[in-house]
Amino acid sequence: MLSLENISKSIHETLSASLNGTLVLLIEMTIAGVLVISLFAVLGLVLVFMERKVSAYMQIRLGPNRVGYKGFAQTAADTLKLLIKEGLTPDGADKFLFNLAPLLVIIVAMLIMAPIAFTKGFQLWDINIGVLYVSAVSSVGVIGILMAGWASNNKYSLLGAMRSGAQIVSYELSAGLSVITIVILVGSLSINDIIESQRNGWWIFKGHIPVLISFVIFVIAVTAETNRAPFDLAEAESELTAGFHTEYSGMRFALFFLAEYVNIFIVCAIGATLFFGGWMPFHIGSWEAFNHVMDFIPGIVWFFGKVFALIFLIMWFRWTFPRLRIDQLLNLEWKYLLPIAMFNLLLTTVMAITGFYIK
Amino acid sequence: MFIVDYIKTVYNASASLLKGMRMTGYYFFNHKEIITQQYPDVKQELPERFRGEVVMMHDEKNEHRCTGCTACELACPNATIKIVTKMELQPDGKKKKALDNFVYHLELCTMCNLCIVACPTDAIKMAQTFEHSVFDRNQLTKKLNATGSKLMEGVE
Numbered sequence: 001m002l003s004l005e006n007i008s009k010s011i012h013e014t015l016s017a018s019l020n021g022t023l024v025l026l027i028e029m030t031i032a033g034v035l036v037i038s039l040f041a042v043l044g045l046v047l048v049f050m051e052r053k054v055s056a057y058m059q060i061r062l063g064p065n066r067v068g069y070k071g072f073a074q075t076a077a078d079t080l081k082l083l084i085k086e087g088l089t090p091d092g093a094d095k096f097l098f099n100l101a102p103l104l105v106i107i108v109a110m111l112i113m114a115p116i117a118f119t120k121g122f123q124l125w126d127i128n129i130g131v132l133y134v135s136a137v138s139s140v141g142v143i144g145i146l147m148a149g150w151a152s153n154n155k156y157s158l159l160g161a162m163r164s165g166a167q168i169v170s171y172e173l174s175a176g177l178s179v180i181t182i183v184i185l186v187g188s189l190s191i192n193d194i195i196e197s198q199r200n201g202w203w204i205f206k207g208h209i210p211v212l213i214s215f216v217i218f219v220i221a222v223t224a225e226t227n228r229a230p231f232d233l234a235e236a237e238s239e240l241t242a243g244f245h246t247e248y249s250g251m252r253f254a255l256f257f258l259a260e261y262v263n264i265f266i267v268c269a270i271g272a273t274l275f276f277g278g279w280m281p282f283h284i285g286s287w288e289a290f291n292h293v294m295d296f297i298p299g300i301v302w303f304f305g306k307v308f309a310l311i312f313l314i315m316w317f318r319w320t321f322p323r324l325r326i327d328q329l330l331n332l333e334w335k336y337l338l339p340i341a342m343f344n345l346l347l348t349t350v351m352a353i354t355g356f357y358i359k
Numbered sequence: 360m361f362i363v364d365y366i367k368t369v370y371n372a373s374a375s376l377l378k379g380m381r382m383t384g385y386y387f388f389n390h391k392e393i394i395t396q397q398y399p400d401v402k403q404e405l406p407e408r409f410r411g412e413v414v415m416m417h418d419e420k421n422e423h424r425c426t427g428c429t430a431c432e433l434a435c436p437n438a439t440i441k442i443v444t445k446m447e448l449q450p451d452g453k454k455k456k457a458l459d460n461f462v463y464h465l466e467l468c469t470m471c472n473l474c475i476v477a478c479p480t481d482a483i484k485m486a487q488t489f490e491h492s493v494f495d496r497n498q499l500t501k502k503l504n505a506t507g508s509k510l511m512e513g514v515e
Contacts, residue, residue, distance in 0.1 A: 058383040062395040320383040321376065336369060 004300060005121030032124055036113055040106075040262055047261040048075045050308075051315055058319040079254065087250035090153060097151035102248065102255035105144035109262040111137045115191050116269050119279045119299035123191070130191035131183060134270055135176050138225070141263070142168040145227075145234065145244050148256070152247040160243025163326060164234030168225055170333040175221035177341040178214035181348045182274045185211070185357065191273055198277035200285050206358040210348040215275045217341050222267040223314055224329070226260065230321035231329060264311055272306035279303040285358070410470040410485040413440075413463055415503040422511040423504055425482035427458035434477035439467040457510060461503040466496060480514050 011031070015024045049064070049072065056063025064071035089095055115130035117123040127133060142165055149161020183189055185207055186197045197203075203211050224231035235243040245256045272278060279299030283291045324332065351357055386392055396403055405411075417423050427444040443460040475483055483503070493499060 054387065057387045057390065057393075060386055060392050060394050062393060062397075316380060316383065316387075320379045340369075 003298065004119050008122060036110055036124075039113075040110070040258060043265050044258040044261055045075045045079070047265065047311065048078070048257075050311070051261075051318075054312065054315045055319045058316070082250060082254040085250040087252050088247075090247050092153040093247065094151040094153070097147050098247075099252070101144050101148035101151060102252045102259070104147065105141055105259040106255050106262075108137060108141040108144060109259045109266065111140075112263075112266045116266070117191050117195060117273065117278055118303055122300075126190070126192055128188075128190045131179055131189045131194070131270075131274075134266075135172070135179060138263075138266075139168070139172055141259075144259075148248070149244040152244070154247050156240040156242075157244050157246050160234045160240045160246070164227060164244060166326075167227070167231060167233060167329060170330060171221045171224040171231075171337075174217050174333060174337040174341045175225060177338070177345055178218040178221065179270075179274060181207075181211060181214040181345060184345075184348050184352050191278070195273060195278040195280050198280050198283075200283055201358060202275065202277040202280070202282070204275045207348070207351070208357065210344050210351055211275065213340065213344045214348070215271070217337055217344070218271055218275070219310075219313065220332075220337060222271065223317055224333070226263045226267055226314075228260075228264070228314060229318040230323050232318075232323060233326055233329060264314060265307065268307045268310035268314065269303075271310050272303065276306045276310075277302075278306075405487045405489075408485075409487050409489075410472060411487050411489045412465055412470075412485070412491065413468065413474060413483050413503065414486040415461060415483050415505075417505050417508055418511065421505055421508045423458075423482055423508050424480045424511050424514045425458045425461060425504065426480055426510060426514060427456055428479065430477045430479060431474035431483065434473045436471060436473065437467050437469065439464045439469075440474060458504055463501045463503050464499065465491060465501060466499040 012024070012028065015027055019027070052074070053063045053071075055061075064074035067073045067077050089098055112134055114125040115123065115127055115133055117126075145164045145168075146161045149157040149159075149164070152158070182194065182203055185203065186194050188194065188197075198206070200206075204215055227234045233243075234240075235245075240246070245253055248256060269278075279302050281291070281294035281297055281299070281302050283294060415423050415425060427442055429442045429444075432440045432442050441462040441464075442458065443462065444456050445459040446454045447457040449455050470485070472485060475485060491499070
């Protein structure tokens with residue numbers, strides 16, 4: 001049967017038959033890198049177009065509909081425009097850090113891609129601490145933002161970067177706590193174990209109320225972590241022009257822009273993996289026939305379907321809610337999300353010990 | 360009770376946020392509310408009294424109703440209209456003032472409609488055209504009476 005697992009396996013076998021181990025590893029790493037970069041490019045094009053269309057329909061507009069069929073080539077045209085623009089480095093900027101920051105942000109986004117399972121047996125790096133790795137590496141992204149804000153030699157950039165730092169550090173806590181809820185129920189940090197544990201139903205259904213609460217907290221926290229409205233204080237067009245990327249232009253700006261959308265994809269992929277079973281088809285307990293019918297839809301379709309549904313949810317937030325003030329933002333985190341997340345963690349622990357969830 | 364207030368705050372906040380999401384969700388799935396107009400492809404029917412530019416009406420015999428009385432020129436608040444007249448020889452040998460050139464500076468016009476109100480013979484009116492952009496400003500200075508046109512019979 002043709003599946004991504006078999007394709008990757010056969011490539012590995014063909015290479016190992018004629019080459020030695022190191023060379024095979026190098027070639028496979030190159031292939032993986034090319035795949036990740038092309039996935040990034042496609043994601044950037046698709047998600048920007050999706051965002052523009054979603055925002056347009058939610059604001060009773062039409063959105064891009066002139067370039068290409070129904071406007072599908074709009075983002076490609078925009079990218080082409082960004083490619084031929086001049087990449088300016090402002091006077092008085094810290095040149096090294098200024099040029100390093102966009103690369104750092106995009107590299108962090110690439111690193112988080114490693115443990116995500118796209119479909120059965122199709123994963124870059126199957127480590128036993130996948131969830132911990134993701135939450136650890138995703139925090140490094142804020143260093144890129146702070147670097148960009150500091151190196152730009154611009155007050156708006158610095159303010160935006162500082163706000164972003166405060167925001168990401170705060171919301172990391174409740175995102176982590178809501179992830180731990182699932183880890184308690186599964187008893188493993190490995191992405192594959194988490195997906196395998198949802199073979200008889202997704203956690204959002206099996207874990208009922210506590211998991212539902214932690215899902216809501218997770219969605220709010222990751223919306224804040226990816227610096228999107230209603231938490232886009234770091235960019236805040238009306239107050240800070242564009243925040244940390246005010247001074248960036250051309251391809252460096254495009255990298256920041258791309259990193260934002262790739263980060264949305266990644267956090268939604270993590271959310272889909274934890275709460276909706278990643279590539280696992282929709283299974284109900286012991287209904288063998290129903291589960292078998294669901295298995296006919298390939299895992300990659302399930303995975304991308306869930307991820308894009310979550311991305312749509314986050315876009316829905318962006319185009320509905322007004323932006324919070326910085327004090328409201330920190331209030332929400334420290335007075336509401338964090339206490340609720342902690343209480344919820346306790347509830348989940350009790351539930352896991354007493355076995356009061358659908359097994 | 361503090362805890363009751365706390366839970367109430369959370370509940371009210373979620374309820375109001377969901378209300379907002381219901382609104383935008385409705386707009387997302389119901390496209391009949393879209394107010395965007397596909398301008399160059401689909402042109403909107405303009406209101407009857409839309410003021411685009413001043414034009415002079417000519418009938419099929421290339422005759423207009425302008426006597427060259429300069430009432431519109433006097434009524435214009437910012438010297439948009441300049442009327443050049445000539446003395447025309449009538450069949451009975453008398454000389455009579457007639458319109459030679461109705462100069463209209465579109466670049467100065469504010470579409471105030473005072474010239475149309477002032478005209479005693481209803482020779483000019485406001486047209487519905489609005490796509491006036493040109494590459495050279497000189498093209499905005501227009502001659503409203505058609506070449507070779509003359510005064511309609513019976514208009515005094």
